[in-house]
Amino acid sequence: MRPFLFFLGFTITLSAQSIAFTFDDGPKMGQTVLLDAAGKNAAILGALREARVASCLFVAGPCLETPQGVALVKEWGNAGHGVANHGAAHGNLNGPHSTLAWFEADFLKQDARIRTLPGYVRWYRFPYLKEGDTREKRDGVRAFLKAQGCRNGHVTIDTSDWFYDQRLQQALARNPKLELGPWRKAYLDHLRNRAQYYDRLAQAAVGRSIPHVMLLHHNLTSALFLADAIRMFREMGWKVIAPAEAYADEVYRMEPDVLPAGESLVWSLAKAKGLQGLRFPGEDAQYEAPLLDALGL
Ligand SMILES: [Zn+2]
Numbered sequence: 001m002r003p004f005l006f007f008l009g010f011t012i013t014l015s016a017q018s019i020a021f022t023f024d025d026g027p028k029m030g031q032t033v034l035l036d037a038a039g040k041n042a043a044i045l046g047a048l049r050e051a052r053v054a055s056c057l058f059v060a061g062p063c064l065e066t067p068q069g070v071a072l073v074k075e076w077g078n079a080g081h082g083v084a085n086h087g088a089a090h091g092n093l094n095g096p097h098s099t100l101a102w103f104e105a106d107f108l109k110q111d112a113r114i115r116t117l118p119g120y121v122r123w124y125r126f127p128y129l130k131e132g133d134t135r136e137k138r139d140g141v142r143a144f145l146k147a148q149g150c151r152n153g154h155v156t157i158d159t160s161d162w163f164y165d166q167r168l169q170q171a172l173a174r175n176p177k178l179e180l181g182p183w184r185k186a187y188l189d190h191l192r193n194r195a196q197y198y199d200r201l202a203q204a205a206v207g208r209s210i211p212h213v214m215l216l217h218h219n220l221t222s223a224l225f226l227a228d229a230i231r232m233f234r235e236m237g238w239k240v241i242a243p244a245e246a247y248a249d250e251v252y253r254m255e256p257d258v259l260p261a262g263e264s265l266v267w268s269l270a271k272a273k274g275l276q277g278l279r280f281p282g283e284d285a286q287y288e289a290p291l292l293d294a295l296g297l
Contacts, residue, residue, distance in 0.1 A: 017199055018211045018239040019157065020246040021048075021230070024058045024086055024125060026218020027072040029065075033169045034176070035223050041072045043223035045079055051230045054242035056082030057218065058125040058153055060090040064113050077119025082243060084123040084153055085110050093126060093141070094133035094260050100140040107148070123247075125153035129215075131262035138261040153243075154252055154265040157198045157214040159191060160283045165219040167292055180224065186297055187225050188232050190288070195233070198266050205270040211246035 023044065027037040035043065048055050057076045063069045077083045088110040091098055107124065114120055124145055131152075132138030145152060164187050171178055195214065202210045216222050230240055246252070252265070256272040263280075270278055279287070 016237060016239060017195075017209050018241045018246070019195065019233055020055070020211070020213045020241050020243040021053065021216060021226070022056045022058065022125075022153070022155070022213055022243055023216050023218045023222060025060055025063070025090070026057060027063055027069060028218065029063070029069055031169075031220075033172050034220060037069070037072060040218060040220060040223040041075060044218065044226055045075060045081075047227040047230065048081070049079065050227060051240070053230060053240050054081060054244075056084055056121065056123070056153070056243045057119075058084045058086035058123075059110075059114055060086040060127065061088035061110055061113070062090065070117075073114075074118055077117055081119055082121040082123065083114055083117050083119040084121050084125065085114060085150070086125050086153075087127050088113070090127045092128050092130050093137065094128075094130040094262070098137075100137050100144070103137070103141055104144055107144070107150075111148075111150075121244075122148070122150040123153035123243075124150050125155070126262055129155060129158065129262045129264070130260065133260040135259060138259065142255060151247060151252070154213060154247070155215040156202065156210065156212045156264050156266045157195050158264040158267070158283045159194045159215060160285070160288045161187070161191070161216050161221050162219065163285050163288045164190060164292070165217065165221040167297060169220060171297065182295065182297060183221075184225050184228060186292065186295055187221055188228060190291075191229055192232065192236070194283075195238070198264060201270050201275075202266045204275055205266055205273050206251055210251045210266070211241060211249050213243060213246050 027041050029037045057073065059073055063073060073083060085107065088106045091106060093103060132141055168183050198212065199209055233240060254269060256268040258268050258271045267278060
C-alpha cells in the first residue's frame with residue numbers, strides 16, 4: 001500500500017491550482033478619478049513587487065501616443081515584467097471591417113512600437129479576446145502569428161473587472177469619500193467566483209486543472225485591490241506563477257475549432273467539446289449589473 005499512498009500524495013501536489021496575473025490596455029492617460037495613470041501604474045507595480053509576482057502588460061496603441069505613456073510602459077519592463085502586443089488600434093477582429101490584411105498591418109505597427117522597449121515578449125492578446133469570426137480570418141491570424149514567432153497571449157480566467165471598475169469610478173465621481181470596503185469585497189468575490197468557475201470548466205474540458213492566466217486591466221480596481229487579490233488566491237491555496245510559466249503548459253498550444261473564435265481558451269475548448277450550459281458573452285455586464293445593484297454598489 002505504501003507506494004500507492006505515496007503516488008496519491010504526489011498526484012494531489014501536482015493538481016494544486018495556479019494562476020498568473022496579466023493586465024491589458026494600460027496605462028490609459030487622462031483618467032483621474034482618485035488616481036491618474038502614473039498613480040495606477042505605481043500602485044499595480046508596487047503590489048506585484050511586494051508580493052514578488054511576475055506579470056505582463058499587454059499594450060494597445062493609444063497608451064504609447066505620449067512620452068509619459070511610453071515612460072510608464074518602460075517601468076514594467078524595468079521591473080522585470082513582460083511587455084506584449086495588444087494591437088495598435090485595439091480593434092475588434094470579429095467584424096466585417098476587420099480583414100486579415102488589416103490585422104497583419106495593425107500587429108506589425110504595434111510590434112514596431114514596442115519591440116525596443118524593456119521586457120518585450122512576442123505574445124499577442126486579441127482585443128476583446130476576438131480571434132476571428134470566419135474560418136479564413138481565424139486560420140489566417142493563427143498562421144500569421146506562427147510565422148511571426150509570436151504566441152497567442154491566451155486568457156483562461158476571463159473577468160468583468162472592467163465593469164466593477166466602471167461602476168466604482170461612477171460611484172467615486174458622486175462621492176469621492178465613499179467607503180471602499182464593500183467594493184473590495186464585491187471585487188474579490190467576483191475574481192474568486194470566476195477563477196473557480198473556469199477551473200471547474202478546465203477540469204471538464206481538459207480533464208485537469210491547468211496553470212491559469214487571468215485577465216485584468218490597468219485600471220483603478222487593479223490599483224486599489226491587486227494586493228488583496230494576490231493574498232486571497234494564496235490563502236485559497238493557489239500558487240501565483242509568472243505568465244511564462246503558465247504558457248509553457250501544452251494546453252496553450254491547443255487551437256480549438258470553434259467560430260467565432262476567441263474568448264477564454266478554456267471556454268473555447270469547452271465549446272469545441274460540446275459542453276452544455278456555457279454562458280455567452282462569457283463576461284458581460286448583464287451578469288454583473290444585478291449583483292452590484294443588489295449590493296447597492
Ligand atoms: Zn483590451
